[in-house]
Amino acid sequence: xxxxxxxxxxxxxxxxxxxxxxxxxxxxxxxxxxxxxxxxxxxxxxxxxxxxxxxxxxxxxxxxxxxxxxxxxxxxxxxxxxxxxxxxxxxxxxxxxxxxxxxxxxxxxxxxxxxxxxxxxxxxxxxxxxxxxxxxxxxxxxxxxxxxxxxxxxxxxxxxxxxxxxxxxxxxxxxxxxxxxxxxxxxxxxxxxxxxxxxxxxxxxxxxxxxxxxxxxxxxxxxxxxxxxxxxxxxxxxxxxxxxxxxxxxxxxxxxxxxxx
Amino acid sequence: xxxxxxxxxxxxxxxxxxxxxxxxxxxxxxxxxxxxxxxxxxxxxxxxxxxxxxxxxxxxxxxxxxxxxxxxxxxxxxxxxxxxxxxxxxxxxxxxxxxxxxxxxxxxxxxxxxxxxxxxxxxxxxxxxxxxxxxxxxxxxxxxxxxxxxxxxxxxxxxxxxxxxx
Numbered sequence: 001x002x003x004x005x006x007x008x009x010x011x012x013x014x015x016x017x018x019x020x021x022x023x024x025x026x027x028x029x030x031x032x033x034x035x036x037x038x039x040x041x042x043x044x045x046x047x048x049x050x051x052x053x054x055x056x057x058x059x060x061x062x063x064x065x066x067x068x069x070x071x072x073x074x075x076x077x078x079x080x081x082x083x084x085x086x087x088x089x090x091x092x093x094x095x096x097x098x099x100x101x102x103x104x105x106x107x108x109x110x111x112x113x114x115x116x117x118x119x120x121x122x123x124x125x126x127x128x129x130x131x132x133x134x135x136x137x138x139x140x141x142x143x144x145x146x147x148x149x150x151x152x153x154x155x156x157x158x159x160x161x162x163x164x165x166x167x168x169x170x171x172x173x174x175x176x177x178x179x180x181x182x183x184x185x186x187x188x189x190x191x192x193x194x195x196x197x198x199x200x201x202x203x204x205x206x207x208x209x210x211x212x213x214x215x216x217x218x219x220x221x222x223x224x225x226x227x228x229x230x231x232x233x234x235x236x237x238x239x240x241x242x243x244x245x246x247x248x249x250x251x252x253x254x255x256x257x258x259x260x261x
Numbered sequence: 262x263x264x265x266x267x268x269x270x271x272x273x274x275x276x277x278x279x280x281x282x283x284x285x286x287x288x289x290x291x292x293x294x295x296x297x298x299x300x301x302x303x304x305x306x307x308x309x310x311x312x313x314x315x316x317x318x319x320x321x322x323x324x325x326x327x328x329x330x331x332x333x334x335x336x337x338x339x340x341x342x343x344x345x346x347x348x349x350x351x352x353x354x355x356x357x358x359x360x361x362x363x364x365x366x367x368x369x370x371x372x373x374x375x376x377x378x379x380x381x382x383x384x385x386x387x388x389x390x391x392x393x394x395x396x397x398x399x400x401x402x403x404x405x406x407x408x409x410x411x412x413x414x415x416x417x418x419x420x421x422x423x424x425x426x427x
Contacts, residue, residue, distance in 0.1 A: 055358055
């Protein structure tokens with residue numbers, strides 16, 4: 001390849017968007033041509049500056065509440081203006097809110113999982129519990145009932161469970177490791193009330209369900225995939241925990257290692 | 262739909278360069294998304310939603326341009342000075358991230374959009390093309406131009422600081 005051909009492709013090259021044959025040709029040219037290699041280095045330095053130092057503006061909590069409020073209000077608003085009729089805008093909008101959330105969840109579910117991936121074979125009781133855990137995770141996202149207590153402060157979240165449960169769940173903030181705690185909620189799994197802790201990784205929500213166990217310690221070596229989500233569970237210091245998320249399995253494994261510590 | 266809220270807000274925040282206006286645009290877009298859901302043809306729901314957000318933002322930018330009667334509304338007018346400080350960040354890191362943010366905000370919106378979606382959102386060329394409604398080749402040239410301008414704005418000296426570039 002000549003220099004001008006390489007220069008026309010160097011952007012796509014640093015973004016891994018060239019096909020393998022072209023990519024190899026560009027790479028070979030860059031090895032040999034310091035001029036073009038300088039351009040490539042400049043492009044990479046800008047990339048990493050933005051990716052590493054650019055601020056990712058997360059949606060403020062107030063916005064989440066506003067959007068949910070607006071979506072809920074939207075169906076009610078035209079009621080005074082227009083007579084309500086079946087199949088009309090009122091009905092449609094309410095349906096669409098639900099359909100859209102369901103579709104988003106399904107899409108996330110479908111897109112995540114390589115089909116060849118298989119976890120350990122669980123027993124029937126565990127299987128049923130895994131279903132409940134996953135349902136709770138999905139339902140909380142669909143119904144937008146993610147948290148009863150929204151706080152990134154574990155000293156707010158942990159005491160909130162006082163008096164609501166007959167145990168005190170371990171609550172840790174893992175923000176320093178890239179998994180900020182965003183809140184907690186009461187839930188009901190396997191016939192008992194449990195603590196649900198909510199963590200976040202980028203746009204992914206991670207649920208940790210916790211309740212006391214009769215055993216001291218045990219752990220699953222591998223996550224089990226289910227409908228495109230990944231579930232981990234184990235027992236630590238007398239507490240059963242189940243972790244569920246649509247996060248990639250390796251990232252979720254990192255998270256599990258942190259909470260197991 | 263709320264799983265994509267952060268992505269929607271981040272894009273709107275960079276395109277409009279203002280936290281309040283970004284929130285309005287995102288709320289608007291989610292309502293529009295609900296209404297248009299019938300037009301959703303499957304595929305990547307994040308790209309679909311981001312396309313609605315970016316269209317809302319570019320409408321806004323266009324209105325601003327017309328109102329100010331100035332074709333070059335872009336540069337340096339709405340640059341915000343509120344870079345959310347994180348307590349654990351060192352002063353140096355904060356200065357660096359503010360410099361990057363200002364440089365990004367100084368880009369023309371089309372280039373800014375491509376860079377934000379690629380570098381901060383991690384979208385592929387194809388996904389960015391889908392969001393912005395342009396061919397993949399245009400995405401590449403916008404990224405190339407955007408990075409070139411950023412390189413100048415950040416005053417990086419030709420890349421020798423990036424030792425492991427190859």
